[in-house]
Amino acid sequence: MTKRRLFSPGPTEVPWQVSRQLAQPLIHHRTDEFRQIHRELVEGLQWLMRTENPVLVLTSSGTGAMEAAAVNLTGPGDKVLVTVLGKFSQRWKEIAEAYGLDVITVEATWGDPVPVEKVREALETNPDVSAVFTTHAETSTGVLQDVKAMAELAHNHGALIIVDGITSVGCEELETDEWGLDVVVGGAQKGVMTPPGLSYLAVSPAARERIEHREHPVYYFDLARALKSYKNWDTPWSPGIPLIIGMREALVMMRAEGRENILRRHARNSQATRAGVTALGLRVLASVPARCTTAVVIENNRAESVKKYLVKKHGFQIAGGQARLKGKIVRIGHLGYYYEADMVALMAAFESTLFDLEIIDSLGPGVEAMLEVYRGK
Numbered sequence: 001m002t003k004r005r006l007f008s009p010g011p012t013e014v015p016w017q018v019s020r021q022l023a024q025p026l027i028h029h030r031t032d033e034f035r036q037i038h039r040e041l042v043e044g045l046q047w048l049m050r051t052e053n054p055v056l057v058l059t060s061s062g063t064g065a066m067e068a069a070a071v072n073l074t075g076p077g078d079k080v081l082v083t084v085l086g087k088f089s090q091r092w093k094e095i096a097e098a099y100g101l102d103v104i105t106v107e108a109t110w111g112d113p114v115p116v117e118k119v120r121e122a123l124e125t126n127p128d129v130s131a132v133f134t135t136h137a138e139t140s141t142g143v144l145q146d147v148k149a150m151a152e153l154a155h156n157h158g159a160l161i162i163v164d165g166i167t168s169v170g171c172e173e174l175e176t177d178e179w180g181l182d183v184v185v186g187g188a189q190k191g192v193m194t195p196p197g198l199s200y201l202a203v204s205p206a207a208r209e210r211i212e213h214r215e216h217p218v219y220y221f222d223l224a225r226a227l228k229s230y231k232n233w234d235t236p237w238s239p240g241i242p243l244i245i246g247m248r249e250a251l252v253m254m255r256a257e258g259r260e261n262i263l264r265r266h267a268r269n270s271q272a273t274r275a276g277v278t279a280l281g282l283r284v285l286a287s288v289p290a291r292c293t294t295a296v297v298i299e300n301n302r303a304e305s306v307k308k309y310l311v312k313k314h315g316f317q318i319a320g321g322q323a324r325l326k327g328k329i330v331r332i333g334h335l336g337y338y339y340e341a342d343m344v345a346l347m348a349a350f351e352s353t354l355f356d357l358e359i360i361d362s363l364g365p366g367v368e369a370m371l372e373v374y375r376g377k
């Protein structure tokens, strides 16, 4: 037996302040009490996402909101552009294909962002693209993309820009309104420190216009219906009431800490993690690292053994590589409720694991490099 701790890029650690909300006696959702809670949650999300657009909260995992965005904002056979740089951005492609859309992909090597230039060229060759689906932080590789530049390109071509912000909300600089992002999708179990089961999307006026004239058939994820209910702080179907109450509490905590402080803390945790693993002689996969997660290359296909040993011996649950990266990387999640001492504890257990598995031959440099980053204010 050992103490268990989550250091995965979703689900992430849930603060006790949030957990205790989940344990409250259940309330009914067709009540003023629930409507007030829903409203406060939405206002918190608008604050965090820097938007005045409606934020629709759906009872589904993040992928549900991705699918809702795709089905409500496109019509049968529409041509759309998808940036593919890893497992999660690939999901946009799979969803678009599931609805029979004509999908143009612009790809990058896993570990790199999709070059904005390549997106520009693809849009020039395909002027009839109606929407660009992109990913802010690609969680499978730990890469950050310049969605601001992509939004500009999309708008210059009269296309909507739809952003998977599931791991970037509450972690990266994200200016929904200033950058003109038509849809930003978020999840519960990442930066907002809530168990999985909720997703949300901020929808711009242009996106709402498309939603009103939706052509695809849809039922549960009918966003026109969700927008109608939203006017009275209702939801069309039974919402995940305890999760909504929990996530509202998470937003209260985040507002108390302050947005700039949260972003700075994530930047520092990510910088310190990179410094630690580099000092151990390991390589960070991402050429442009996001703040949410650090993907670390482990040679000789030993990544899964590292992950398993770390959780068995020390109780620290990190993530492995997905698809073509399976066995080759581990991913250390640090989005949400993680502070300096948490990261140092993780690094100590990580070093100790690598030492036991004879991947490194000295103890200490990881923690030391990390502490140096935290000291250098």
Ligand SMILES: *Cc1c(COP(=O)(O)O)cnc(C)c1O
Binding pocket: 010, 061, 062, 063, 064, 088, 135, 137, 138, 139, 164, 165, 166, 167, 187, 196
């Ligand atoms: C976690 C994640 C998803 C999927 O979210 P689910 O809640 O598991 O459906 C999608 N995109 C990114 C970038 C993610 O990190």
